[in-house]
Amino acid sequence: MNPIKNGLSRRERERLDRQAAILNAAKDLFAEKGYAGATLEEIAARAEFGKGTLYNYFPGGKEQMLLAIFDQLYDGLCELIEASFRNDNQESFRDTVEAFIANCFQFFYEQFNLFMILVKEAEQLIFSDDADRVAYFVRQQNRVLKTLAAPLRLAMNRGDLREMPPELFANMLLVNIKGYQMRHCPRNLSKPGELLQTPTREQAAFLTDLVLYGASSKYPVEVSK
Amino acid sequence: MNPIKNGLSRRERERLDRQAAILNAAKDLFAEKGYAGATLEEIAARAEFGKGTLYNYFPGGKEQMLLAIFDQLYDGLCELIEASFRNDNQESFRDTVEAFIANCFQFFYEQFNLFMILVKEAEQLIFSDDADRVAYFVRQQNRVLKTLAAPLRLAMNRGDLREMPPELFANMLLVNIKGYQMRHCPRNLSKPGELLQTPTREQAAFLTDLVLYGASSKYPVEVSK
Amino acid sequence: MNPIKNGLSRRERERLDRQAAILNAAKDLFAEKGYAGATLEEIAARAEFGKGTLYNYFPGGKEQMLLAIFDQLYDGLCELIEASFRNDNQESFRDTVEAFIANCFQFFYEQFNLFMILVKEAEQLIFSDDADRVAYFVRQQNRVLKTLAAPLRLAMNRGDLREMPPELFANMLLVNIKGYQMRHCPRNLSKPGELLQTPTREQAAFLTDLVLYGASSKYPVEVSK
Amino acid sequence: MNPIKNGLSRRERERLDRQAAILNAAKDLFAEKGYAGATLEEIAARAEFGKGTLYNYFPGGKEQMLLAIFDQLYDGLCELIEASFRNDNQESFRDTVEAFIANCFQFFYEQFNLFMILVKEAEQLIFSDDADRVAYFVRQQNRVLKTLAAPLRLAMNRGDLREMPPELFANMLLVNIKGYQMRHCPRNLSKPGELLQTPTREQAAFLTDLVLYGASSKYPVEVSK
DNA sequence: GATGAATGAGATTTCATTCAT
């Protein structure tokens, strides 16, 4: 018995299933055509529901769907961060970082839709006109940054990382992961031939070294001891 | 002074001036509300022209304006890169990189509109449905990457940088600059009170060290010699 | 009576009814103001629907409505031709032609909208720039001409008509009917007072004699035997 | 010395030349794209004048140009009718009619632009909403009909034609000429390959016989004597 | 007289959302 579904009636479970089906259709289409370019008509068709039904599950319409997707994305990222750093002290910090980066690659490989939505929409929304949307995104991003900053703070305390504001490094780490992954995306989702390549451990190792040790082949005097 | 300056008649110069005025209005509004959110009516009003006049200067409408803006942006970036690395061999590579990063900060500080448009729109467009748009952006981005990759290649040959594909590091460098700068943006352009802070030399130095020497406080065995 | 009539569900029948209501509004306005002069807004208002609703029924907009109207027109003409010549051999050919002409007059009297649209738009369209539109009209006109040419061919074989290309005479016959009827139209559809007069049998008889026996009061030597 | 230009100063003659150049450009474009489809910009470009200049010669704009073209058309038709029937009594009426029809074919062959404008626009205009336009066209068409009705009246008096309202037969005659000629038009003016064929005397003879003696191979009792 | 930049009314079209069934 799935513990998540404990305490839910069959009716409630079915409702959640239908919500999930709608969200999946929305994810596909937002990823493919962008939030603005996807129409509710298409989403309804792909979800195999009527247009009106979507409003039973998402009274807030298209925007609510997008925010629900971002909820999933940020929840997933936070879980992934926590899981990656859970055993931080049992292995070298470098290996932990590499594992985290590899997990991120895997996460976005498995949920490439989410990655595309993140890439295409997040920055539109966080610099939007609408104060409520901005507040939502600032909150969510800070949640992720804090989740990642916590183990980074510990690593600084341990002497594994140079001293710097941990949220700042958290941001740079995520920026590098996203920027690296973007270089390896197919340019066009609707062309079926172009598939995302499986992320390799070598790529995670490369990015880990770049982030931790930099691109220079020499050590600066003030950093090395 | 010759009435014909730079080989342009007065009429031609006035035309260019009006084009620039329209583009500036478009830049403001694209930056503020995003490409999709800005309407031609608003752009015309801000440029103090009639709606129809815009089509005399940009027959392709909003899209042509956006591409003209991106032309300016990518031209500016390429010039900035070339200027920053021109005297590469006369100073330490680290100082050259720091100067380049500082120049980028300054460039985006002075043309914050362009930065916002880049942040909000570029990734929408490069993963768009329309093959022509994708082709345009791939071409422009490759132009910038190659311009930056050239001095990076030299630095690798000199032993200033670890060996890696220079376009890859060019991409990571730009991604870090953009990601760092984004952390320091006001969230809302239309609130007049929130201004972008002058970029400091310390910030450029910090990011330079992060990119060249990494975040680790220790050197890996396989990197140090 | 079965709730499903003619193999159509109630829903489907209602849909067809609404389509017909929209087409009728379009017919009125195209006839009155011409295709270019009629706006979708007016058509929607006359059909008592919202503007957007029209696109549910005619996704191709105004043009699709016009083509649907021409479909009706050409279908009607073909049926009328076939019905008029069905009993060709049971009466004198002259009487058959007179009946056909009278039927045409009656058809256009009852559906004067269609006649006006034909008069105002058909020749614009058949000489239009757009190859698809031209192809559509050539196809439709040839369909009518062939339908009419068939009984004319039989009449030539029987010796009722002089030998000539039957499509050519079909064309001339239709041209005469249209040209005669145009002489008797009110000049202005929007003035409600001016009504089309009921076509009389005398008019059909007159035109029949003109077409079959010509305007001359003498017979040419080479024709009479 | 051209007698038409007598009494005109050089300046006045030049003005007329420029007017004619503009009208010729308008004729080409109205014929090709229709009145609605032709833009003043194109007309100005083809006439090799600035857009504004057109309003010096035709203050009424596009509509005035169209009416000026129809003036030429109807003037030309009236002259052609008068010339064709001038020597009516010196040859057989049939030959006069054949010569008239041949002249019409030639006229429209040489000025095919005018023919296309007539075909595409005349019926739009004569059934238009605007009372002034309708009045203009009714006046012009009546002028042509009366000019043609006069010799037809004489022919009826001479016994060459059956008794009927002469304007009615004038109308039918013109309708047949136009209808015949339309069958032999290229469908697409902008395709350069498709040219109008030279009208042959046989075609004029065929149409003459059809109009005067009808399509029947037998004479009706009440007509033959 | 000649010009063409500027204009804005007006047209078509899209689509998120509502709501009666």
Added chain:
DNA sequence: AATGAATGAAATCTCATTCAT
């Protein structure tokens, strides 16, 4: 609860005409 027909605000784009130069 599910539906999809109806809606109309809002966007883009066109082009005849004006008018300052």
